[in-house]
Amino acid sequence: MSADQQPSVAMPPPYPPPGWGSDEDPPPGYVRVWERAHEGWRVGGDGKTCCYTVGPGHATCKRPAVATLDRGRGPMAPNRWGYCEDHLYGRHLHDNALWDCALRVVAKAGGTSE
Numbered sequence: 850m851s852a853d854q855q856p857s858v859a860m861p862p863p864y865p866p867p868g869w870g871s872d873e874d875p876p877p878g879y880v881r882v883w884e885r886a887h888e889g890w891r892v893g894g895d896g897k898t899c900c901y902t903v904g905p906g907h908a909t910c911k912r913p914a915v916a917t918l919d920r921g922r923g924p925m926a927p928n929r930w931g932y933c934e935d936h937l938y939g940r941h942l943h944d945n946a947l948w949d950c951a952l953r954v955v956a957k958a959g960g961t962s963e
Contacts, residue, residue, distance in 0.1 A: 879952045886940050886947035889919045897931030910936060916947055 875881050894914030901910040914931025921928035934942060941948050 875952055878955055880955050882951055882953050883948045884951055886949050890940065890947050891917050891919075891929070892942065892945055892947055893917070894931050895929060897929070899933035899936055900930045901932060901936035915942055916940070 893916065895917055897914040897917060899910035899912045899914050902908065903910050910933055912933035912935070915934045916937060917929040917931050919927050920930050932938070937947070939950060941950065
């Protein structure tokens with residue numbers, strides 16, 4: 850790709866993302882893959898604060914949210930909860946996209962998995 854070309858889709862971040870503190874190899878027979886977070890997640894905090902519970906008495910983090918998750922009851926009753934970058938439940942914000950890191954079974958020769 851030449852310097853003036855841009856990829857059409859953002860590429861996933863390297864593993865592990867900065868700050869995760871774990872560079873362990875996946876278990877034998879598995880590989881780590883990056884996938885776009887499911888459609889319930891949306892980048893942007895919509896002015897919300899992080900709702901992650903941090904202690905007794907239901908205290909919440911309250912840092913500015915970088916993403917929201919629809920925890921409502923479907924499209925007619927949306928209820929978006931905000932989460933800061935430290936509390937994205939295994940997701941990672943990279944190039945204005947939210948990514949999940951998942952373990953997948955390594956395909957055996959012939960294209961089948963275990």
